[in-house]
Amino acid sequence: MQRQLNTLMNEQFDDIPAPLGEASPATELRAEVRNLDFWYGDTQALKGVNLRVADRKVTAMIGPSGCGKSTLLRCFNRMHDLYPGNSYGGEIRLFPEDRNLIEMDPGLVRLRIGMVFQKPNPFPKSIFENVAAGLRVRGINAKKPLDERVEQALQGAALWDEVKDRLQESAYGLSGGQQQRLCIARALAPQPDILLLDEPTSALDPIATAKIEDLLTKLHKSVTVIIVTHNMQQAARISNYTAYMHMGKLVEYGVTDDLFTAPREQMTSDYITGRFG
Amino acid sequence: MTSITTSADRDSGMPLYGGADARFLRRRALWNRVASYLLFLAAAASVLVTVGIVYVLIRDSLPFFAKVSLLEFLTDTQWTPVFENARFGVMTLVSATLTVAGIALAVAIPAGLGLAIYLSEYARPTVREAVKPLLELLEGVPTVVYGFFALLFVTPLLQTFIPGLSGFNLLAPGLVMGIMILPYTASVSEDAMRAVPMGLREAGYALGYSRFRVAAKVVIPAALSGITAAFILGMSRAVGETMVVAIAAGQNPNFGFNPLEGASTITAYIVQMAMGDLPHDSIAYHSVFAAGLALFVITLSFNLVGFFLRRRFREVY
CATH class of the missing domain: 1.20.5 (Single alpha-helices involved in coiled-coils or other helix-helix interfaces)
Structure with missing residues (x-):
């Protein structure tokens, strides 16, 4: 049964151009997960995941708690390498240069792939220095380019108007929603190839959530976004593609509208109609 | 029942x-x-x-x-309580006390911070589990052992390359005291650094920070008030520490900050006087209490500053 499902999935993937290309012929591949396994010590958390990430689109990953969606996201910037005992199998290829990021230096990977976390985690520094942090580590220290790119990033995160008069104040004076947009600005400032978001609105109220969703729908014109979310409506609202995961496997992947209106798999259908999860 | x-x-x-x-x-x-x-x-x-x-x-x-007027007590630079013409400038004792404590901190701050960073950010859990109890073991060594270590091992060792070093001096007890308070300062700083939420570190790594940059730019600033408190409390311990200086620093009340000479600290003076036979109501007898009061005020103010800093660092997150 399990094997059948696997082959079925692989065949589907062999079919694809879908979901890429189907949506728009101009769509290009930014990353491709190939047969990815992941272990926390002896516990296998990801089992043979295949996923194509479209350039400058929003890809959402949904699924019940513990299904491995955050684990998969954190493979993209090798966050798991910070903790002992974790191991990877398979590949995540980055395009256009076609390199396997699982074999790259994690520091280099993280210089190219930004991340926003579940809980807003600004540094105990000024608003300006928070956004500048990612620029400074890349050697940008001169005042003019710093000023320009900090403003640009804050504009991009729709926070500029709210903080432009208090850039030197502590980031901890901001509200939770503002802090999260600050974290988005911090991740955007170095112009990453891919922006990872790990349930970025789960700690926020509905108004702050709406602002961030609005921001994300604009963002994907310039950056490739991968977002993990518990909130199916959110995935439906803001993503171009959606992946449904269950028990460490990718069950179904497709254009968001298709997946939500006509899921191919029974499991996906059960989840999105609220029968479990 | x-x-x-x-x-x-x-x-x-x-x-x-x-x-x-x-x-x-x-x-x-x-x-x-x-x-x-x-x-x-x-x-x-x-x-x-x-x-x-x-x-x-x-x-x-x-x-x-x-x-003795408070002004004389605080400004005179002679401390000769048993002389015919007794002088009571407590700064004489305070200068030696601060010199020893300063040397101790000069050892304990870099070494303690380095150790804390290593344990909190670099060491594998197994190493940390092994080193932490070792530090607590060091804290259990009686201070009199440290005193003899300073007098009979460190001073002769230092004399081989500092020819002018007196047998009793402030340098050796200062260095030894630094080693003595190091476990405490390292352990408290490490606690402060471990209390920094993992999410802050991950934010740093996600931006492409190296391990050292995460420690220097994220963890230390976030734990700074806790680390400062650790060193202020360490300073307070160094100021109040008695045995090491009583044994290795000598009992000459000299005003000045020369670490190569011996000098009596506040605590060493109190020990010296408490062990001699002092007429019960003499001024020398009461000077012991005045010196004790000065010491109390110094350590109390350090502890207060440390206390407030600790409280602040608890409230940061």
């Missing part, structure tokens, strides 16, 4: 606690009161002893300050 009541008993109409509900409740209330009094006494005893010590310090130094 003489009888056991089960729900089955109650179902059969038997009253709770064998029909003595009121007596049971009275007895329980009495025990509660007795226990709370006993615990209060235990807490009050330690507070009372502290208050008593401060009271004695102040009471017995009042006769001293009746004869």
Whole structure:
């Protein structure tokens, strides 16, 4: 049964151009997960995941708690390498240069792939220095380019108007929603190839959530976004593609509208109609 | 407990606690009161002893300050309590005290911070589990051992390349005291650094920070008030430390900050006087309390600053 499902999935993937290309012929591949396994010590958390990430689109990953969606996201910037005992199998290829990021230096990977976390985690520094942090580590220290790119990033995160008069104040004076947009600005400032978001609105109220969703729908014109979310409506609202995961496997992947209106798999259908999860 | 009541008993109409509900409740209330009094006494005893010590310090130094003005006490640079023409400039003792404490901190801050960073950010859990108890073991070494270590090992060792070093000096006890307070400062700083949420570190790594940059730019700034508190409390311990200086720093009250010479610190002076036969009501006798009071004020202010810093760092996240 399990094997059948696997082959079925692989065949589907062999079919694809879908979901890429189907949506728009101009769509290009930014990353491709190939047969990815992941272990926390002896516990296998990801089992043979295949996923194509479209350039400058929003890809959402949904699924019940513990299904491995955050684990998969954190493979993209090798966050798991910070903790002992974790191991990877398979590949995540980055395009256009076609390199396997699982074999790259994690520091280099993280210089190219930004991340926003579940809980807003600004540094105990000024608003300006928070956004500048990612620029400074890349050697940008001169005042003019710093000023320009900090403003640009804050504009991009729709926070500029709210903080432009208090850039030197502590980031901890901001509200939770503002802090999260600050974290988005911090991740955007170095112009990453891919922006990872790990349930970025789960700690926020509905108004702050709406602002961030609005921001994300604009963002994907310039950056490739991968977002993990518990909130199916959110995935439906803001993503171009959606992946449904269950028990460490990718069950179904497709254009968001298709997946939500006509899921191919029974499991996906059960989840999105609220029968479990 | 003489009888056991089960729900089955109650179902059969038997009253709770064998029909003595009121007596049971009275007895329980009495025990509660007795226990709370006993615990209060235990807490009050330690507070009372502290208050008593401060009271004695102040009471017995009042006769001293009746004869020596506070101005002279704080500005004179001679301390000759048993001379015919006695002088009482406590700064003489304070200068030696601060010199030793300064040397101790010069050792303990870099080494302690380095150790704390290593343990908190670099060491694998197994290494950390092994090193932490070792540090606590070091804290358990009696200070008199450190004193003899300073006098009989460190001073001769230093004399081989500092020819002018006296047998009693401030350098050796300062260095040894630095090693002595290092476990404490390292351990408290490490606690402060470990208390920094993992999410902050991940934010740094996600931006492409190296491990060292995460430690230097994220963890240390976030834990700074805790780390500062650790070193201020360490400083306070160094100022109050007695055995090492009494053994290895000599008993000459010299004003000045030269670490190569021996000099009496506040604590060393108190030990020296407390062991001699002083006429009970002499000014030299009361000077011991005045010196003790000065020491108390210094360490108290360090502890207060440390206390407030610690509180602040708890509230940061």
